[in-house]
Amino acid sequence: MEYxxxxxxxxxxxxKEKAVSNLEMKIPKGEIYGFLGPNGAGxxxxxxxxxxLMRPTSGxxxxxxxxxxxxxxxxxxxxxxxxxxxxxxxxxxxxxxLEASRKILNVPKKRIDEVLQQVxxxxxxxxxxxxxxxGMKQRLGIAAAMLHQPELLILDxxxxxxxxxGIIEMRQLIQSLPKExxxxxxxxxHLLSEIDQMATRxxxxxxxKMIFQDSIETMRKFAQASIQVKVNDNEAAWRSLLANGQKAxxxxxxxxxxxxxxxxxxxxxxxLVQQGFSIxxxxxxxxxxxxxxxxxxxxxxxx
Amino acid sequence: MILSLxxxxxxxxxxxxxxxxxxxxxxxxxxxxxxNYGVRKDYLFDQMDDRWLYYILNINTFxxxxxxxxxxxxxxxxxxxxxxxxxxxxxxxxPVSKRAVYLSKFTVVSCIVFLSSVLLFLxxxxxxxxxxxxADIPYLxxxxxxxxxxxxxxxxxxxxxWVASVSKNQAIPVTLGAVGVxxxxxxxxxxxxxxxxxxxxxNDWDHSYINAxxxxxxxxxxxxxxxxxxxxxxxx
Amino acid sequence: xxxxxxxxxxxxxxxxxxxxxxxAPLIGLFIGIANSSIEIEGINAWHGKLVMMNxxxxxxxxxxxxxxxxxxxxxxxxxxxxxxxxxALPVTRGKVFLSKYLLLILLMLVMQLMYLVSIYLVGMIxxxxxxxxxxxxxxxxxxxxxxxxxxxxxxxxxxxxxxSFAAPFAxxxxxxxxxxxxxxxxxxxxxYPWGQPFLMxxxxxxxxxxxxxxWDQILMVVGGxxxxxxxxxxxxxLKKAI
Numbered sequence: 043m044e045y046x047x048x049x050x051x052x053x054x055x056x057x058k059e060k061a062v063s064n065l066e067m068k069i070p071k072g073e074i075y076g077f078l079g080p081n082g083a084g085x086x087x088x089x090x091x092x093x094x095l096m097r098p099t100s101g102x103x104x105x106x107x108x109x110x111x112x113x114x115x116x117x118x119x120x121x122x123x124x125x126x127x128x129x130x131x132x133x134x135x136x137x138x139x140l141e142a143s144r145k146i147l148n149v150p151k152k153r154i155d156e157v158l159q160q161v162x163x164x165x166x167x168x169x170x171x172x173x174x175x176x177g178m179k180q181r182l183g184i185a186a187a188m189l190h191q192p193e194l195l196i197l198d199x200x201x202x203x204x205x206x207x208g209i210i211e212m213r214q215l216i217q218s219l220p221k222e223x224x225x226x227x228x229x230x231x232h233l234l235s236e237i238d239q240m241a242t243r244x245x246x247x248x249x250x251k252m253i254f255q256d257s258i259e260t261m262r263k264f265a266q267a268s269i270q271v272k273v274n275d276n277e278a279a280w281r282s283l284l285a286n287g288q289k290a291x292x293x294x295x296x297x298x299x300x301x302x303x304x305x306x307x308x309x310x311x312x313x314l315v316q317q318g319f320s321i322x323x324x325x326x327x328x329x330x331x332x333x334x335x336x337x338x339x340x341x342x343x344x345x
Numbered sequence: 346m347i348l349s350l351x352x353x354x355x356x357x358x359x360x361x362x363x364x365x366x367x368x369x370x371x372x373x374x375x376x377x378x379x380x381n382y383g384v385r386k387d388y389l390f391d392q393m394d395d396r397w398l399y400y401i402l403n404i405n406t407f408x409x410x411x412x413x414x415x416x417x418x419x420x421x422x423x424x425x426x427x428x429x430x431x432x433x434x435x436x437x438x439x440p441v442s443k444r445a446v447y448l449s450k451f452t453v454v455s456c457i458v459f460l461s462s463v464l465l466f467l468x469x470x471x472x473x474x475x476x477x478x479x480a481d482i483p484y485l486x487x488x489x490x491x492x493x494x495x496x497x498x499x500x501x502x503x504x505x506x507w508v509a510s511v512s513k514n515q516a517i518p519v520t521l522g523a524v525g526v527x528x529x530x531x532x533x534x535x536x537x538x539x540x541x542x543x544x545x546x547x548n549d550w551d552h553s554y555i556n557a558x559x560x561x562x563x564x565x566x567x568x569x570x571x572x573x574x575x576x577x578x579x580x581x
Numbered sequence: 582x583x584x585x586x587x588x589x590x591x592x593x594x595x596x597x598x599x600x601x602x603x604x605a606p607l608i609g610l611f612i613g614i615a616n617s618s619i620e621i622e623g624i625n626a627w628h629g630k631l632v633m634m635n636x637x638x639x640x641x642x643x644x645x646x647x648x649x650x651x652x653x654x655x656x657x658x659x660x661x662x663x664x665x666x667x668x669a670l671p672v673t674r675g676k677v678f679l680s681k682y683l684l685l686i687l688l689m690l691v692m693q694l695m696y697l698v699s700i701y702l703v704g705m706i707x708x709x710x711x712x713x714x715x716x717x718x719x720x721x722x723x724x725x726x727x728x729x730x731x732x733x734x735x736x737x738x739x740x741x742x743x744x745s746f747a748a749p750f751a752x753x754x755x756x757x758x759x760x761x762x763x764x765x766x767x768x769x770x771x772x773y774p775w776g777q778p779f780l781m782x783x784x785x786x787x788x789x790x791x792x793x794x795x796w797d798q799i800l801m802v803v804g805g806x807x808x809x810x811x812x813x814x815x816x817x818x819l820k821k822a823i
Binding site: 126128133 | 346349353357360361426429433437438579
Binding site: 369414516 | 611641656758
């Protein structure tokens with residue numbers, strides 16, 4: 043398989059502390075790769091190394107099959123990025139900010155208007171960025187990252203500071219990139235829900251280590267939601283389900299179905315109704331990312 | 346690549362008042378002599394037979410100080426434009442070498458200071474002509490005292506740019522600048538190897554071009570050292 | 582009020598400001614040792630040293646470094662929105678401004694005292710055996726400090742107004758450099774605020790008064806510029822949109 047991003051034994055230490063340790067990241071072409079992890083897990087440090095901003099203590103970074111160490115400039119011609127908080131020159135307008143990058147990237151001037159249109163900043167293009175809201179600055183950062191139509195777009199927490207409608211727009215924009223331009227996107231976040239709605243592949247990092255890396259479908263199995271049913275007599279319902287050969291757990295105030303798909307849920311509910319139970323509530327409870335992390339790190343330690 | 350970086354850097358210094366400083370520096374240096382000659386012209390005329398030379402030397406008491414402080418301010422401005430929102434990371438993530446990024450900053454500051462030298466030449470000559478200092482206009486000497494201080498100050502430029510671009514805290518290069526100007530002011534007391542003495546154009550050999558040549562040579566050395574250090578460091 | 586100053590000091594302690602204060606005596610040592618003073622029979626050898634050391638120190642270094650200190654004390658507020666966090670605490674803006682100012686002048690006093698130590702050290706190194714003229718030195722050190730009070734107020738003002746270090750420093754330089762020329766003038770020198778640190782540290786003046794310059798000059802030039810800069814900065818800070 044052709045990997046756009048491939049790291050081998052990537053490690054970065056600050057003094058004694060290992061911020062990133064033996065990380066092996068693999069991103070195939072055309073994917074939207076969700077890079078998940080709690081704050082301080084090493085996401086941003088990894089991204090800085092992917093961009094050649096930091097030198098790895100050991101290990102290597104390969105983008106487009108080329109080694110970052112010796113081909114940095116050539117590689118970066120095809121990479122757009124937004125790292126952590128957006129960087130900009132507050133005393134310049136949005137247009138001037140993009141012009142400062144455009145001169146270096148050497149792309150046609152009309153790209154500035156195009157990307158401003160894409161992130162919907164064309165109305166305020168001639169205002170100084172000083173007066174922008176955080177969301178507008180964030181969108182300007184994304185515009186700058188897309189200026190040269192890169193093959194790989196690296197976005198570190200891109201929905202930071204955006205309002206709900208801005209987040210939806212951003213999501214739609216990012217989702218359209220692989221289809222329309224064949225771009226590969228790496229997007230980091232500490233929110234599973236955000237990654238869940240966009241990504242096609244997921245990498246989970248914790249304490250500098252990659253603890254999970256696979257397709258989103260596999261990830262979803264880990265994050266499988268459980269169905270909780272509240273009935274007039276929880277214990278009787280539970281016994282009844284078990285007697286019928288269906289898996290369930292008895293909680294304090296509800297019965298939890300261990301169903302693997304929607305059909306099984308439907309079957310269990312149908313059965314309970316037929317048995318004459320009064321069903322008050324059927325609710326889905328998603329496991330939090332924190333729980334999934336805990337589970338994954340547990341497995342990591344056990345393995 | 347370097348040319349587009351320089352163009353981008355010139356765009357970034359818009360509205361920062363750096364062009365104004367470029368003008369204020371040489372204007373201020375000559376304006377101080379306007380006040381000086383305005384108040385006590387007769388007294389100053391009596392000081393030396395060669396009135397042009399005395400006038401040029403008077404101007405040159407301020408040129409080294411202004412040039413050293415100007416370099417401190419400009420280099421600190423250059424760094425703080427990138428520091429403000431940590432735009433270094435965005436700049437270095439573009440397809441440019443860090444060496445070129447550093448060279449571009451050096452080039453832009455040099456251009457501004459050089460332009461100041463051109464203005465100094467024009468102002469010095471212009472005001473001198475109105476004073477009636479004598480019919481023999483010493484063009485060569487005016488050129489010498491307008492442009493050689495710039496070349497002699499290149500090591501200070503190299504050092505200040507280095508410290509300003511790698512310091513997170515601009516108090517460090519600015520304090521170094523305040524110490525530097527004390528050294529430039531104390532030039533007559535210092536041995537010839539102190540770089541802050543060079544813009545004053547005095548040395549044991551009595552040839553001002555030596556300071557300029559030393560400045561170019563040692564400025565290049567400090568520039569390379571600063572560039573290597575800048576390249577070596579991780580961008581936060 | 583005290584708690585605000587205390588908090589200011591706490592924040593400042595964590596930055597490298599103490600290192601900055603050390604620069605003053607180092608500069609003092611440098612000027613003192615680099616200059617060989619002329620010895621005149623019958624005159625206390627300390628006087629020669631003082632005249633020469635105070636000259637460079639007070640004309641350029643003192644005004645410039647006071648501006649750097651003022652910028653340092655505002656630096657961490659400009660970063661990552663420190664001002665808004667500070668002013669969202671139950672303190673008045675006036676108290677914040679006053680605390681920063683008081684802390685600054687305290688630091689300047691410490692710096693002056695360290696410079697005093699460097700004068701003494703220079704004398705020791707050069708083996709001056711004459712009695713140390715404490716009455717004169719004290720006047721000079723304290724007078725130099727009083728003369729920087731208005732300059733610090735102005736620098737605090739511009740440091741609050743500008744985020745960068747370079748801009749307040751540029752303004753400082755523009756006013757400080759002409760001092761070299763202005764103090765030569767008997768007509769204009771006494772009225773130039775940036776010339777006052779030199780005039781008040783220069784031991785040549787009259788020894789009858791508390792300071793080396795007449796009281797009316799101190800009140801009018803130092804006092805007047807202090808009121809102007811302090812009130813200006815104070816009002817600016819009260820109205821500044823954070």
